[in-house]
Amino acid sequence: MSADPRRALPSVEELLTSPPLRALATEAPRGLLVDASRAVLDDARAALSDGDATPPSPDELSSRVAARVAERLRPSLRPVLNATGVVLHTNLGRAPLPESAIQAMIDVSRGYSNLEYEIDSGSRGSRYDHCAGLLRELTGAQAALVVNNNAAAVVLALNTMALGRDVIVSRGELVEIGGSFRIADMVERAGARLVEVGATNKTRFADYERALGTRTGALLKVHRSNFAVRGFVEEVSAAELAPLARSHGVPLVHDLGSGLLLEPPPEPLQDETSAPGALADGATVVTMSGDKLLGGPQAGLIVGDADAVEAMRRNPLCRAVRPDRTTLAALEATLALYRDPERALKAVPALRMMRAPLARLRERAHRFAGRLAERGIPCEVRDGDSAIGGGAAPETPLPSALVLVRPKGVSADALLAALRTGEPPIVARIVDDRVALDLRTVRDDEEPALLAGVAAAVERASRLRHA
């Protein structure tokens, strides 16, 4: 009878004194090394109990420990390559920022800033003043307020204007936003009472008219964002609702979501309502996100009537949803680009990606496919669709060119998983049982990393299969 192979495993102490781990100890805290060594030895012991014949070599053990330590030291939040073609991908952080916005965030966070300081008078200032002027200038609003995100903007608006009162919303607009976040719940949590009118597919002017009364705090119009209702459909536009709200002396809150600033809206957003357009239609206040079509940082923007905005600013809840200095810096820099619409279309990455010409996408896809083929990775280029994402124009697919990859003997699912677990992680999708890479959402300077990552993933996925 041979000796128990588990006895051949080193102790934690012995493993830690091996040269590779002694070297690692100069970079990683000892506690992490000890935990990782213990876990690796436990796993090896369990594998031997389960029938493995020979223990792993000392080199193999130290490399397993090093891999575990590296995993623990890696930040939780890190960059990924977005090869999905979804420009405003909420799970992937929505809008990539313009360079000037990134620089502004760095500049304002390295040291101190005049966040709440009036430089001219040397007295206390307000953080809410920083982007307000630009927002007024760009939207034509009387006043503007920036908060943490659009959900906060909606809650603050309703809590300020309709606390303890009715908020009238069409049943067709009671949307759920990613992550089970519903407009209906937000209205309740804002301290207002939700009054639904109309039916899912049809809401008429008379439905609103009937619901209006002495208890009404606000009319709420919600942009449908992430879905479309088609067929037998009727809705009342904000332009029609505005006079009704005014004649009853109640505010019309228009939750626009997407946050398009350009009027007229540029291609491919021609069917979207812009913030200046929504204000011109007569909304009392318009709320929108900073990181959707606007292409800036996560923020909630409220623009509209001066008294309404001032009341929101004085609401104690405002303090709970205030933006930080980096948000304000990035937002101001992004907004500044919009002073010249042509410049915004070029310098705001989200807009540039949405408007990338098909010919250019095809050219990039073919060049990229050529590089993959040079590495022996079979692929082809095919026309397909990208998406705007972020709750904008759900029915507007963007014609694109896809690089379809599917090496022999590797399933699309296995390759997709290998892409995700590489460094940096690559997020792609499956089209026709092949992995589809859409370069619309990949910057030119990210292409080498994408190429290396795909090659490494194909290699790993094939190796796993043949192991």
Ligand SMILES: *Cc1c(COP(=O)(O)O)cnc(C)c1O
């Ligand atoms: C996206 C969206 C929201 C939520 O905005 P956040 O900035 O994610 O908080 C609210 N309403 C509508 C209509 C939206 O599209």
